[in-house]
Amino acid sequence: MDTQPLYLRLSGHYRQAIQSGVLLPGQRMPSVRALTRLHRVSLSTAVEACHTLEDEGLLEARPRSGYFVLRRRRVDIQPPSEPDAGRKLDPAQYVGIHDRVSDFVAKCEFYPLLTNLAGTYGSPEMYPAEALKNAATRALRKHSQLLVSAPDMRSDSPLNAVLARRALDAGMRLSAEDILVTHGCIEALNVALRAVAQPGDTVAVESPTYHGLLQILESLGLRALEIPTSPQTGLSVEALELAFRTHDRIRAVVVMPNFHNPLGSVMPDPEKEKLVALCERQQVALIEDDTYGALGRDDIPLKAAKAWDKPGNDGNVIYCASLRKTLAPGLRLGWVAGGRWQARIQMLKYTQSRANEALAQFTVAEFMASSAYDRHMARLRRQLTGQREQMAEAIAAHFPAGTRLSVPGGSMLLWVELPPGTSAQAVFDAAIQQGIRVAPGSMFSNSSRFDHFLRISCGFPFSGAVDEALRKLAAIVAQNAPRPAA
Numbered sequence: 001m002d003t004q005p006l007y008l009r010l011s012g013h014y015r016q017a018i019q020s021g022v023l024l025p026g027q028r029m030p031s032v033r034a035l036t037r038l039h040r041v042s043l044s045t046a047v048e049a050c051h052t053l054e055d056e057g058l059l060e061a062r063p064r065s066g067y068f069v070l071r072r073r074r075v076d077i078q079p080p081s082e083p084d085a086g087r088k089l090d091p092a093q094y095v096g097i098h099d100r101v102s103d104f105v106a107k108c109e110f111y112p113l114l115t116n117l118a119g120t121y122g123s124p125e126m127y128p129a130e131a132l133k134n135a136a137t138r139a140l141r142k143h144s145q146l147l148v149s150a151p152d153m154r155s156d157s158p159l160n161a162v163l164a165r166r167a168l169d170a171g172m173r174l175s176a177e178d179i180l181v182t183h184g185c186i187e188a189l190n191v192a193l194r195a196v197a198q199p200g201d202t203v204a205v206e207s208p209t210y211h212g213l214l215q216i217l218e219s220l221g222l223r224a225l226e227i228p229t230s231p232q233t234g235l236s237v238e239a240l241e242l243a244f245r246t247h248d249r250i251r252a253v254v255v256m257p258n259f260h261n262p263l264g265s266v267m268p269d270p271e272k273e274k275l276v277a278l279c280e281r282q283q284v285a286l287i288e289d290d291t292y293g294a295l296g297r298d299d300i301p302l303k304a305a306k307a308w309d310k311p312g313n314d315g316n317v318i319y320c321a322s323l324r325k326t327l328a329p330g331l332r333l334g335w336v337a338g339g340r341w342q343a344r345i346q347m348l349k350y351t352q353s354r355a356n357e358a359l360a361q362f363t364v365a366e367f368m369a370s371s372a373y374d375r376h377m378a379r380l381r382r383q384l385t386g387q388r389e390q391m392a393e394a395i396a397a398h399f400p401a402g403t404r405l406s407v408p409g410g411s412m413l414l415w416v417e418l419p420p421g422t423s424a425q426a427v428f429d430a431a432i433q434q435g436i437r438v439a440p441g442s443m444f445s446n447s448s449r450f451d452h453f454l455r456i457s458c459g460f461p462f463s464g465a466v467d468e469a470l471r472k473l474a475a476i477v478a479q480n481a482p483r484p485a486a
């Protein structure tokens with residue numbers, strides 16, 4: 001029997017609706033009188049429940065109109081600055097990001113964690129744990145020798161077939177043989193880069209870009225050439241074209257056209273098409289990281305750049321993806337469709353880590369083949385939409401004037417530009433001591449251009465505790481922001 005007071009049960013009911021995106025910022029709550037009728041509770045219970053949600057920063061009371069899901073002052077906030085697309089490119093550099101990431105990891109391990117705003121996953125409750133457990137049990141029952149037989153890298157595994165089918169949604173025409181399952185997207189990116197570039201070569205990347213990619217470049221002895229990238233529309237294809245004219249050792253371009261990490265940008269389809277054509281003309285491999293592409297707000301999926309590539313072994317786009325953000329953060333599953341480099345990629349993966357375990361693949365294949373997967377994805381997208389909105393509203397409400405941010409149409413990352421001159425590293429250092437984890441902008445570039453940015457994740461449901469953490473973070477930002485001249 002539920003022993004919670006009635007008003008807490010009622011507030012929990014509506015908290016869940018707000019956190020899952022069923023009730024969106026700006027929408028009206030049922031009136032207090034309607035709550036008494038709908039839930040057969042007393043007036044004081046209904047009022048108490050609304051007060052609880054108000055205290056948690058989820059509702060606001062408007063005089064004579066009732067309660068509304070809180071929409072704060074995001075209308076007042078500007079999107080992050082656009083890059084200077086005409087700026088002279090930095091020289092292609094050997095990446096020196098390991099020290100910054102090591103510092104981040106060491107501090108994250110040292111200080112007790114209260115609120116994680118640095119993760120790139122949803123919280124465990126947002127994924128289908130029970131259904132995956134049942135699928136794993138069924139797979140073991142059906143294939144009793146699964147755990148005691150050595151797996152091989154066969155493309156006729158059921159997962160390859162499902163991935164090929166699901167890839168149709170993003171506009172790609174792949175067969176099961178075009179696909180190689182990897183240990184997460186990180187392995188896909190590793191083998192893709194090793195397949196097309198040698199130490200000393202240059203790789204064009206977005207600026208800023210995913211720090212994991214910069215770490216791979218550093219570990220492979222590759223140089224990064226940072227290309228201006230818009231927080232709204234992604235990589236500047238024009239700037240890349242110019243880079244091809246001025247740099248002669250570019251062997252690969254790595255892009256995240258859909259819901260870029262950390263920017264959240266999406267390249268318009270005509271730009272994706274231009275990019276594919278440009279790389280094809282230049283005979284430079286295009287490595288596409290589509291880790292977050294399926295996490296858009298809309299049911300109509302975004303197109304992958306690979307949708308414009310030549311089919312099968314003629315393709316110049318190496319498509320890399322992950323199942324860890326969409327379906328199962330606990331399973332190290334990703335995949336790659338490497339076009340003309342597929343055979344070499346396969347050999348490198350074989351050398352590096354051999355085949356992925358069969359159990360994880362069978363489990364996920366069964367779930368992804370069913371309509372339960374579509375329902376899960378629809379729920380996840382809706383929930384993330386609500387969480388992005390709530391987090392952005394809270395940042396807008398708490399952070400000091402001069403903060404800029406835009407809310408992407410998908411995924412779980414907000415790229416927040418702090419008032420100019422604020423050291424995001426100093427903010428990170430102070431926040432982590434209070435148990436609040438965020439990612440400082442300096443991890444996403446070789447340059448110092450993003451030293452006053454924070455990447456804030458909204459993968460976990462918004463709550464009073466998250467709101468409180470953002471208030472504290474905002475106070476730290478305000479302490480670190482330069483004082484305006486008197």
Ligand SMILES: Cc1ncc(COP(=O)(O)O)c(C=O)c1O
Nearest residue numbers: 120184185186210261291322324
């Ligand atoms: C853009 C991007 N690519 C690749 C990865 C790594 O993916 P995985 O965890 O599947 O190895 C991440 C993880 O955060 C990411 O954000």
